[in-house]
Amino acid sequence: MKLFNTMTMKKEDFVPIQDGKVSMYACGPTVYNLIHVGNARPIIMFDVLRRYFEYRGFEVTFVQNFTDVDDKIINRANEEGISSQEVAEKYIAEYFTDCSGLGVRAATIHPKATENMSEIIKIVEKLIEKGYAYATGGDVYYRTSKFGNYGCLSHQPLDELQAGARIDVADVKENPVDFALWKAAKPGEPAWDSPWGKGRPGWHIECSAMSNRYLGETIDIHCGGQDLIFPHHENEIAQSEAANGCRFVNYWLHNGFISVDNKKMSKSLNNFFTVRDAAGEYGYDAIRMFMLMSHYRSPLNYSGEILIQAKNALERLSTAKANLAFFAQNGSDGAMTAKEAAFVASLSGFRERFCLEMDDDLNTADAVAVIFEMVREINSAVSPAENPTKALALACDEVFSELAEVIGLPLAETVEDASAEIGELIAKRQEARRAKDFALADKIRDELAAQGISLEDTPQGVKWKRS
């Protein structure tokens, strides 16, 4: 499997540290708000990566943290007159609600910054001991000039960063690029005891601490959005590698941005759409499909129109799935015909192509295309005209479901039994059709449509579904 590594700017063959195992760390949300569609991209795409590794037989340990102490959380808490912890708990719950809707599985471990204070303090102490950090007035800063590789991930030399860095008035830092590891407590803020007095961790140290604690000194994959490359991931490298004296991460993966009218979707530009709102209008499934239909590193422009396109595309796949479920129940009995068996055998070609695409830096756009091509053939083979066996429908569904599950394709659930009331209306309409009373038949169809139930007349009888 090849993955594009931001560190080397190349697609590289993935070689795990331990055979058959993958350790992954993703920077999770700062929990002070509902997530927006841009935030959803890494959440969805790295969920796909994790699923694909598992599909290929790897045992994956996936850690995603919650940043539950931060300026923004504190501000929010002050606005609402509740504690930071209450804000964090509320938005962690909201986060899981959205993830669940998006078909994103919970990580193996979801650690919180506030539950890792002793780990954080330990690393800061180690950095001070080794000369990579200095304490001043209750704050602790990282000494970037001491870390020779600073800038390696963002491919920016330290002097260029210095030229561009903001310099605060009366800054206590040795170098404008130095960043806070520990911040002295201000009145009214949540604070923890430390060797430097009461305070709280800086913005970057928690990820180094939690990655180290739950996954070890060197991990296989660290992922996140491209905007985390600098400074967040750069700083994590500086912290972890200086503290441990070894490589921090083997593969750095970064997703492209979602934009709106070609401007990056972001909270600061206030041009964002929350996942909650977008899902309310188009459905969570449309959001996931929207992401799956392009490559994770490509820029992607968000619009209502494109979510509708994604929703319609998904509908085609759901219809196919429902068709298979129908024939699994209503197909003919007995073993598959020779022709059917040959068709089922041919489906393995789609599975192979799907894997080739996924192996190529997680090309979900092509993987989805492979599924569409497979579905077209399945629709031909498992159609009323072919009088398919139940066995064929089941065999096709097995392959289809297998591939759909790998990328978490959100397919609508299958046939449910019609309620007595609906069944009666369908029967009444069939009677009218037999009597050539099409006006009545159409009237009943319209009535059902008004209830969100659409009918299809097939040689095998009437099929219905909720639209």
Added chain:
RNA sequence: GGCGCCAUAGCCAAGUGGUAAGGCAGUGGACUGCAAAUCCGCGAUUCCCCAGUUCAAAUCUGGGUGGCGCCUCCA
């Protein structure tokens, strides 16, 4: 100023040297009482522009144009 990304049909989007996947929308046909769904067919002589390398370029090189991102919290 430094670093980097993007430009493919009406819309979305793969493809990074061998002659343009897939989806949405549209449209013609089959099927249907009519629909819906499905299936079959149709749509880029061409991949922002110009020059170059090559037997061969959307793909490589150079130069332009347009758009975006990071360098400050940000997925």
